Amino acid sequence: MPSSPRWVEAVNNALRQHPEHQPTVYQVATVDASGHPRVRTQVHRAFHHPPDRPDLPLLVTSTDARTHKVTQLHASARVELCWWFPGTQDQFRITGFAHVRPAPSPSAPAEPTPIPAGATALEMLRDGGFDWDAKRREAFLAMSPGMRASWCAPDAPGSPLGSYEEQKGWPRRVPAEPETEEDRKNWEMSLGNFALMLVEPVEVDWVELGVKPNRRTAFKREGEGWVEQLVVP
Known part of the structure; x- marks a missing residue:
């Protein structure tokens, strides 16, 4: 069976070495219709890969289906x-494809984004009948009640807000097991706006600043494997 690329092991090692500094967020950049770069911070949920293909890792994160991204x-x-990673002083710049899976309901605020040609792992999951919504719900349930409530905002992120006072009436918690009618309403709203986002890497630039002299390695996915090239830091 193919093995996981070395950069994934480096990420996992950095996460294990300094749990007190465990960085569970990264900055993700897209390009808008005007060609301007747009960047935001997102929470890393997990790694995932197609069955028996650890060489095709996917980064699992999430987003509000109503966002501009x-x-x-x-x-x-x-x-x-x-x-x-501040603990180990490692930096990973990861280039690839992203795929967003919102709620499958016809009333969902968005449609799934296209899976482009060349997104091998995403294509394998699609062709293998992967249960996207089960994975979406798994990620949703893994969050705290307070975090789940963040998807209950009545309008899309970035919409005009009259005052901060308006937010005081918004839900603060969405429990994993709704007990009241209000809990159930908030659960449906939050889960309906919650979207799974998967990033498929094709190039990775790993810089190790915690060693002297500093090291830098460029990884590129080619065919059935990853090619590594040492480069100037």
Whole structure:
């Protein structure tokens, strides 16, 4: 069976070495319709890969289906993310494709973004009948009640807000097991706006600043494997 690329092991090692500094967020950049770069911070949920293909890792994150980035990813699936680990002083710049899976309901605020040619792992999951919504719900349930409530905002992120006082009436918690009618309403709203986002890397730039002299390695996916090239830091 193919093995996981060395950069994934480096990420996992950095996460294990300094749990007190565990960086669970990275910055993800897209391009808008005007050609301007747009970047935001997103939470890393997990790694995932097609069955028996650890050489095709996917980064699992999430988003609100109403955000501008979903519209941007409909136009172009290419993204780049930057992940900094303060404990080990490692930086990973990851270039690849992103795919967003919102709720499958006809009333969902967005449609799934296209899976482009060349997104091998995403194509394998699609062709293998992967249960996207089960994975979406798994990620949703893994969040805290307070985090789940963040998807209950009545309008899309970035919409005009009259005052901060308006937010005081918004839900603060969405429990995993709704007990009241209000809990159930908030659950449906939050889950309906919650979208799974998967990033398929094709190039990775790993810089090790915690060693002297500094090291830098460029990884590129080619065919059935990853090619490594040492480069100037």
